[in-house]
Amino acid sequence: MQDIDIDDLAYVHISKGLDDVVVKETVLSYIDGENGRLFYVGYPIEELVEHSTYEEVCFLLLHGRLPKKDELESFTDLMKSERELPKELVAILSKIPRNSNLMDVLKFGIDYLAICDEELQSKGRVDNIVTAAKIISKSSTIVAYAFRYSEGLEIVRPSQELSHAANFLYMVTGVKPDSLSSKIMDVAFILHAEHELPASSMAALVIASTLSDLYSAISGGVGALKGPLHGGANEKALEMILSIGSPENVEGYVKQVLASKGRIMGFGHRVYKSYDPRAAIFRRYLESLSQQRGDRSFLDITKKLEEVVRRELAGKPIFPNIDLYSGAVFHMLGLSKRVFTPLFAAARTVGWAAHVLEYWRDNRLIRPRATYVGPPMRRYIPVHQR
Numbered sequence: 001m002q003d004i005d006i007d008d009l010a011y012v013h014i015s016k017g018l019d020d021v022v023v024k025e026t027v028l029s030y031i032d033g034e035n036g037r038l039f040y041v042g043y044p045i046e047e048l049v050e051h052s053t054y055e056e057v058c059f060l061l062l063h064g065r066l067p068k069k070d071e072l073e074s075f076t077d078l079m080k081s082e083r084e085l086p087k088e089l090v091a092i093l094s095k096i097p098r099n100s101n102l103m104d105v106l107k108f109g110i111d112y113l114a115i116c117d118e119e120l121q122s123k124g125r126v127d128n129i130v131t132a133a134k135i136i137s138k139s140s141t142i143v144a145y146a147f148r149y150s151e152g153l154e155i156v157r158p159s160q161e162l163s164h165a166a167n168f169l170y171m172v173t174g175v176k177p178d179s180l181s182s183k184i185m186d187v188a189f190i191l192h193a194e195h196e197l198p199a200s201s202m203a204a205l206v207i208a209s210t211l212s213d214l215y216s217a218i219s220g221g222v223g224a225l226k227g228p229l230h231g232g233a234n235e236k237a238l239e240m241i242l243s244i245g246s247p248e249n250v251e252g253y254v255k256q257v258l259a260s261k262g263r264i265m266g267f268g269h270r271v272y273k274s275y276d277p278r279a280a281i282f283r284r285y286l287e288s289l290s291q292q293r294g295d296r297s298f299l300d301i302t303k304k305l306e307e308v309v310r311r312e313l314a315g316k317p318i319f320p321n322i323d324l325y326s327g328a329v330f331h332m333l334g335l336s337k338r339v340f341t342p343l344f345a346a347a348r349t350v351g352w353a354a355h356v357l358e359y360w361r362d363n364r365l366i367r368p369r370a371t372y373v374g375p376p377m378r379r380y381i382p383v384h385q386r
């Protein structure tokens with residue numbers, strides 16, 4: 001009997017966490033981590049936030065270019081026309097348990113949409129873009145309906161007058177947002193739309209590379225984003241800010257966390273080794289919101305946190321990340337912590353779809369290897385002899 005023949009694979013370098021492994025070329029986004037800059041298809045994020053809309057950014061990511069006026073109008077109309085959900089899905093959502101994890105519900109909802117799509121497997125690029133618009137649009141409604149039903153509230157039907165992002169805020173809170181709140185939501189959706197290849201986009205690609213369908217890939221992305229190492233940090237950052245309570249407590253809090261080798265939420269990033277540009281944008285809107293509401297409490301605590309953390313970690317490239325400010329902003333807009341990560345997911349559906357469509361242009365099945373470190377070959381022992 002021959003022993004297991006362990007080939008050269010046993011000695012190759014293992015890229016744990018796929019660190020520094022490049023799996024595809026992309027035109028979708030570029031992160032300049034050293035200088036704290038982010039670009040979608042070459043456009044600086046700051047310019048998109050100022051001049052564009054989430055709908056236009058969706059078009060940009062799905063088509064790889066900005067739309068002409070009529071193209072933007074018809075794409076916006078398409079997204080609007082897809083806001084409602086199949087009534088059978090609404091009926092199921094009305095029965096989900098109180099306190100259910102809304103990421104699970106979102107995953108389920110997207111899978112339900114797949115079940116209803118009869119042409120699932122036979123789509124070309126153009127049809128897939130339409131499917132992507134449908135998933136992007138309906139994801140926000142799934143989250144909003146699931147949230148309200150699970151809180152024992154009446155659902156709020158989508159409004160055709162509002163932008164995609166403002167409509168999300170309306171469907172969750174039941175209040176028609178003013179222009180500043182609408183703008184902030186739009187900015188939040190743009191800033192969460194795409195970010196190169198984090199775990200969730202990679203998960204979507206792995207699924208798509210088998211030539212499965214767009215729904216499955218995006219549903220997989222939601223599953224990956226659900227984990228606390230990916231989505232979820234802004235919820236923790238908000239909890240931290242609320243527990244600190246006032247700027248005078250910041251100094252003591254930071255020193256105590258650092259002394260016990262803990263992490264300050266909302267600081268540090270695997271790629272950004274300078275100020276996260278998305279955090280800088282959110283910070284500006286937190287300032288506007290604080291001024292409008294006459295409530296500076298969140299702003300003062302976060303500013304003090306920045307000052308103390310930067311001072312205490314002076315030698316390290318630890319700067320505020322998007323989550324330090326987004327949680328505070330969402331809280332001030334009246335959003336429950338339960339919808340923070342689902343909001344991120346609903347906004348990121350476009351990034352996942354765009355990466356999948358880009359990958360399918362030159363698809364290759366993703367099939368890495370693992371180094372075998374188990375026992376040498378041995379004989380099976382029947383259960384009664386063990």
Ligand SMILES: CC(C)(COP(=O)(O)OP(=O)(O)OC[C@H]1O[C@@H](n2cnc3c(N)ncnc32)[C@H](O)[C@@H]1OP(=O)(O)O)[C@@H](O)C(=O)NCCC(=O)NCCS
Nearest residue numbers: 233262263264265266267268269270271316318321322323
């Ligand atoms: C995001 C994160 C996981 C990135 O980590 P990373 O790039 O792997 O950085 P490392 O874990 O290698 O940390 C490098 C050093 O900075 C320190 N550090 C990193 N983030 C820190 C934080 N938020 N608070 C305190 N110290 C921090 C580490 O302790 C480590 O110190 P050491 O070299 O003395 O051991 C990390 O910064 C973190 O946990 N942040 C808090 C959670 C958060 O805000 N997540 C949202 C990210 S968008």
